[in-house]
Amino acid sequence: MAETTQSRVDAPEHPARPLPPYVPRLAFAGGLVLTGVILIMTVGMNRPGGEEPPPPAEPQPALAVPDQKPQPGAATPRAGLAAPPDRPTVSDAAELETWANRVAAKTRISVTELSAYGRAEMWLRRQKPGCHLSWATLAGISRVEAAQGRLGPIMLAPDVWAKQAIRATSDGKQPDPKNLDDAAFATARYLCAAGDDIATPEGWWKSMRVFNPAVPYVQEVFSAADAYADASVAP
Known part of the structure; x- marks a missing residue:
């Protein structure tokens, strides 16, 4: 028995097979x-x-606006590059978009905003041809309003809005004071309501001081409108 056990202990193990x-x-x-x-x-x-996702676009800095401080009634802002003609019987959306893109590149105002201001100029050109309102004045008002912390479309007093509001896009909906197109159009109607020629210094200042009687406010609008108009016609 001892020998058998010893032989089992000393028996060599089977060598491992090499892997295929x-x-x-x-x-x-x-x-x-x-x-x-x-x-x-x-x-x-x-x-x-x-x-790779594209890097976010760098926002363009706002157009530099010289502080002119003109005296009331002494001058009027220059007119900007005219918006396209209003065509009541055909769509003029493509022309308006082309114009807005061209002016946006020079004024650094968004195409959406410029379309609203340009559309208001187009409508008033037909409804109030003697007013001669330029989109640049609306853009100047918007800039000053934003600088004073008022966000969103140009805001009108409720009683003024109730009298001047009309839907700007003719889609059958009710005018909306939070809609930029409607707000710009209502503001344009308000500025032209008295029948003055805004292309004249007297008419522009009278109209603007009905909108806001504060001379510093109107001076800021003048400076901004003039700068936008000048940039829009620059080569």
Whole structure:
């Protein structure tokens, strides 16, 4: 019995078989596949569509406006590049958009805002041809309002809005004071309500001081409107 036990203890173990040559290659290939899957998932999560997201566009600085401080009735702001003709029987949206893009590049006002101011000029040109309102005055008012902390469209007093508000886009909806097109159009109607010629110094100052009687306010609007008008016609 002792010999048998000893012989079992001393018996050599079976040597391990060598791996077939294709096994390391399979393991290596599997590792590559797994790495590729991880990379694809990572790229898919971080870069939708497999492309780097474009960097955010840098906002353009506002147009520099010289502080002119003209005396009341002494001068009127220059007229900006005229908005396209109003065509009651056909669509003039494409012409307005082309004009707004051209002026936006020079004045650094958004195309959306310029379309609203330009549309108001177009409508008033037909409804009040003797007023000669330029979109630049509306843009000047908007700039001063924003500088004073009033966000959104040009705001009118409720009683003025009730009298002057008309839907600017002729889509059958009710005019909305929070809609920039409607607000710009109502403001233009208010400025031209007295029948004065805004292209004259007397008429412009009279109209603006009905809108806001404070001389410093009107002077700021004058400076902004004149700067926008000048930039719009620059080569």
